[in-house]
Amino acid sequence: MAGQYQATGENVWLITGAASGLGASIVEAAVVRGDKVIATARPAFKEKLRIVIDSLPPKDRERIRVLYLDITDTAENTRNIMKTAIGLWGRIDVLVNNAGVAIGGVTEEEGVDAFLKQFQTNVFGVINVTNAILPYMRERRDGTIVIIRAVLLGLVFPVLRNVRLQKQLFTLAEFTQKRVIENPAVGDLRKGMEILVDVVRGERRAVGRAWPSLLFLGAEARDQIRAKSAMWERDLQAWSDVCCDVTNDLFPSNSLLVADIRSTSISDTDYSILEARTSRTILDTADMSNDQTAAQKVWLITGAGSGLGASLAGAVLARGDKVIITGRPGSKEKMQGMVDALPDNERDESRIRLLELDVTDTTENIRLIMKTAVDFWGRIDVLVNNAGIVVPGITEEQGVQGWERQFRTNVFGVINVTNAVLPYMRARRDGNVVILGSRSAWKNDFPGIGPYSASKAAIHSYADTLSAEVGTFNIRVLNLAPAAFRTSGFDPPKPIVDHIDDYDPIRQQMAAIVKERRERSSFGDPRKGMEIVVDVVRGEGRAAGREWSSLLFLGGDALVHIREKMHKWEHDLEAWSDVAQDVTEDK
Structure with a gap:
């Protein structure tokens, strides 16, 4: 979608992974604006989802419907559930692919099975649900798809040299935990999801702005994206x-x-300003010099x-x-x-x-x-x-x-x-x-x-x-x-x-x-x-x-x-x- 966009009327949202975290906050932010929401979660999270909905005022709960959905289910089962979802209010205007899992671990130790499990939810599950909704959006020639992703691409952990693997992993885990606990700039879920609703509905803080190809939430996300760009630009130059x-x-x-x-002549881009504005931990470049024999x-x-x-x-x-x-x-x-x-x-x-x-x-x-x-x-x-x-x-x-x-x-x-x-x-x-x-x-x-x-x-x-x-x-x-x-x-x-x-x-x-x-x-x-x-x-x-x-x-x-x-x-x-x-x- 290019250029500025107009504010919408009442929307029908379908949100995956709505039983906690970002998903629960999106549910609340959407119904507060007068929109309708189909909140979905895995059957195992039935009680958690009930608690989320019960915490809302009665007037908001009236605009919520619940469906139990495992996004890693078969394509046929997912299509059937989406058909049921469409039948609730006749359409889905906004699909929010929020459901996801996080599987930590060192690549060599975790093996392919851990990667496959991660991708089955965070990638293939998103595609499965999206493909089940797209026929209805294509038919109406209208719809919005939101894909929630994380920004971890800018952080480079300090790696100690000449230490045993177990010690290295402990150091990384300790560093990560300390960084999270001591970071005072923790994001407010409600604030972040209100921005998302603004963008989808084209109102309040989104009025007069162009639709973003990438919407970051939080200064840390912005800084990490810039840090990665600065590293790439350094290597390109x-x-x-x-x-x-x-x-x-x-x-x-x-x-x-x-x-x-083919070779293409373009003007160089100075990304030093991005690097200067970015606070990040980087490896000692002296240790990265090419000293191969x-x-x-x-x-x-x-x-x-x-x-x-x-x-x-x-x-x-x-x-x-x-x-x-x-x-x-x-x-x-x-x-x-x-x-x-x-x-x-x-x-x-x-x-x-x-x-x-x-x-x-x-x-x-x-x-x-x-x-x-x-x-x-x-x-x-x-x-x-x-x-x-x-x-x-x-x-x-x-x-x-x-x-x-x-x-x-x-x-x-x-x-x-x-x-x-x-x-x-x-x-x-x-x-x-x-x-x-x-x-x-x-x-x-x-x-x-x-x-x-x-x-x-x-x-x-x-x-x-x-x-x-x-x-x-x-x-x-x-x-x-x-x-x-x-x-x-x-x-x-x-x-x-x-x-x-x-x-x-x-x-x-x-x-x-x-x-x-x-x-x-x-x-x-x-x-x-x-x-x-x-x-x-x-x-x-x-x-x-x-x-x-x-x-x-x-x-x-x-x-x-x-x-x-x-x-x-x-x-x-x-x-x-x-x-x-x-x-x-x-x-």
Whole structure:
């Protein structure tokens, strides 16, 4: 929604997770304005929800209906419950996806199961409920969807070096607890949710303002978002002379894999003011300097039978390193063909091993395969999480199935493989983990790439957390954000669940975009991009003397789109700062 918006009449709200916390406060804030509310919660929270509603004045309780909803239920059951919800007052004007869970723990210890449980509620559950409501909103050509998210992206915990894992975890937990207890600026739930109601209804403090793409609540949220932007901008500026130089005008446009990362000239942005205005804890940058030695390294690359993985394998071999090339079961012939196609100076088979690996396999099987990999040369110095898939599709048509398929490879597969390698790196107190994300984590505001861009945003966040957890063991994490890549198999969005005619224009739009990209004559050169990665990991060439980057982009388009997202956030932070930071409890 662009531009200013008009105040609404009476709204019907459906709020998930309404039995406590933010959800309960939204219920109260909405009914006080004269709106109607469908308050939902899991059946186990029936009594808690009753207490919330009973605490309201009788005149407000008359405008509340209760439904019991587990957002991790099947799509069919969720649709049936939403049909019941619609029947209560004939429509739902505002859907608030508030229900969520928080599962703490160190990544390596928690394993994929904890991540899956977290995502089933906080991601797939949100999609499930939203998809069940969208048909009714599309039919009326009207509706508002609110998605509650947390801001933890700006905090970098201090990590003590040369201490045992248990001591490190205790220190982090103690720091977090102390920070929460001693922070006097605790947000007032009611104040925050009144702002939300203002925005949805277009009244009071929202009058005359443009609809925000991101609405923060609390000065700390604003400061953390700015802190993250400042860190990204520091890395963009530090590496722009290297990472924009990846284009090759002679690169064939009909290749199976081409990099859409042409160099783009843009003006530099000074983010020093943001960093100066942000109070945060950061790692000592002296400890992050790139002091890697150029000794021979052992690399393991997932999805290395073609594309970026194959280009990286060639670049690694050209430097004299050893490489374990992995691909899905049944792809050994393809991997061998890739090796056979290498130039003579790179095709030293004494430094090459082939290994079949499905990153979506069970944790136990992946551990056994990683043991085999370590046994080849006694160690793995560099793990490159390159394997990934693209599941294009319209969110409502894909259903949760499409999202689960996308995340199974691009997120859970990365975590599973990384966790299987980390014990060997921790034992040696040395290692590098490279995670290939995408600029699509930032350039996600166009249709058809929802599952893919969300998976890459998730994996970038995972990389930041992993870096904070394993830094004390001298394990470096390289968070890589290449511009868009495509293969001959990338197609416009196709429905997995149902074909919805309303989305046909979007399918046509995406088909035109794919056609235009395939016909372009100038693309980024994957080998150039992967040579930069090898420079960074080995600490030589163009990376010599530079600090280790918290985010390494590849291609001018990536730089442009990351900055565009930061500028968009900053615009909303400034536009709503006078309202949205005023949520602290009155003393």
